[in-house]
Amino acid sequence: MRKSISLFFLIMISTVVGLVGCGSGEESGSGDDSGDGESLKIIAAHNQTDPENPYQIGMKEFKKEAEASDANIEVEVHAGTLGTSESELVEKLKLGGADVVLVSPGFMSKTGIDEIDLFATPYIFDSYDHWEKVVDGEIGDQMAETINEKSNNDFKLLGYWTAGVRHYYGKKPLESIDDIDGMKYRTQTSGVVANYWEKTGAVPTSVAWGELYQGLQQGVVDAAENAYPYFVQQNHHKTDNGKFITETGHDYTTRFMLINGKKFDSYSEEQQQAVMEAADAAVKKEREVLYEQEEEYKQQAIDDGAKVNEIDRQPFIELAKPIQDQMAEESGVTDMLEKIRDMK
Incomplete structure (x- = not known):
């Protein structure tokens, strides 16, 4: 009987210590730098393999800015290693194999969003100034909404890139x-x-x-x-x-920097803001490099x-x-x- 009572008290003490330990661990997690105790890993991909390609330089800028934020984000950039076909990247974005991708209107229109093919129509733009006025203005905003709505939030536009x-x-x-x-x-x-x-x-x-x-x-x-x-x-x-x-x-050319909209909505507000700011920096960097490289x-x-x-x-x-x-x-x-x- 005494042995049974002693064993009972030992079990009770172990249970209490375990609960206290769990509570302590949760408190420690809530103090994480990300604000929510959750780190975020983003898989970013494009189809170009040359390290000097504007796509790669722009994506590296996205990585740098996102990881420099206080939102506890890690970005892994894949240059052609997740597929050199843009249709593959679109599919991976939709199914969760990638979080951020770069694709052209021609491949995006195959998803049923016919409107975006307007940006790929030959001679629709006659200069970079004209192109920038369109994509960075009201029409660009309207097209971004169309992409998000018609994809049922599978695709959210982060910015317009160019491929020259x-x-x-x-x-x-x-x-x-x-x-x-x-x-x-x-x-x-x-x-x-x-x-x-x-x-x-x-x-x-x-x-x-x-x-x-x-x-x-x-x-x-x-x-x-x-x-x-x-x-x-x-x-x-x-x-x-x-x-x-x-x-x-x-x-x-117009290229879409897209993120999976459903995943984006699951991020904390701090992480969402960091992603959007990093995307803006990437847009500027990619365009700047492309114009120089032409x-x-x-x-x-x-x-x-x-x-x-x-x-x-x-x-x-x-x-x-x-x-x-x-x-x-x-x-x-x-x-x-x-x-x-x-x-x-």
């Missing part, structure tokens, strides 16, 4: 719009971008970005289109089918032996207008299109 102004590069220079007729042209193979290039007579052809150097070298495609920092970093201009660059300037990599292409020529863009621009009108009407953004045109 896109030009033609191929096996021969373009002296007129007729010169592109019949060429196998690496570009999007569906949507408004593909519709436009089909109208020029080109044959839109799908080649993965990571395989494009080989595709140009082996003649899988006759030409492609992109901005100087992107195709020069990948040495596309050193291939026989990439060394003639014609400055068509058909797309002042001239830098154009000169590198020339130094490497690429041939650059200008072209009368007006026939290209005139061809784009009815395609812009049709796209806007089908997506219900005609008013937005007219506002963009009025801002030129």
Whole structure:
């Protein structure tokens, strides 16, 4: 009996000590630097692999600013390691495999948000000043709301990035719009971008970005289109089918920096504010670097032996207008299109 009583008291004392210990641990956690006792790890991803790419520099700025806050945030940046296909990144964002990604309108429109393809329509913008006025103003805010609502909060816009102004590069220079007729042209193979290039007579052809150097070298495609920092970093201009660059300037590109909206809503107010401030810093840094690199990599292409020529863009621009009108009407953004045109 005495042994049983002693054992009972030992169990009681151990239980009390355990409860006190748990209470002490909880108090210690509530005093964490994050304010909520919870650390936050963010997986941020893009599809470019070059360490000097503006995407990578912008994402590193996001990481630096987020981790410098008092919100107890860690950011892990993946440069092409979670996928070089933007459709993969969109899917990972939706399913939780990534928290922040960079994607283009063409891939986002495949999620059923047709309105955003307006920003990818050729010749919708005619300068960086025009582009910035649009995306940083009322229209950009309206598009951000559309993305969030139509994705059911799977996607929340953190900011508008750019991937430069896109030009033609191929096996021969373009002296007129007729010169592109019949060429196998690496570009999007569906949507408004593909519709436009089909109208020029080109044959839109799908080649993965990571395989494009080989595709140009082996003649899988006759030409492609992109901005100087992107195709020069990948040495596309050193291939026989990439060394003639014609400055068509058909797309002042828009890229969406997105976060999973449902996850964002679960963050503390302090963490949400830190993420938004870090995103703003990343937007500024990425644009600044991109604008500098455009001239830098154009000169590198020339130094490497690429041939650059200008072209009368007006026939290209005139061809784009009815395609812009049709796209806007089908997506219900005609008013937005007219506002963009009025801002030129």
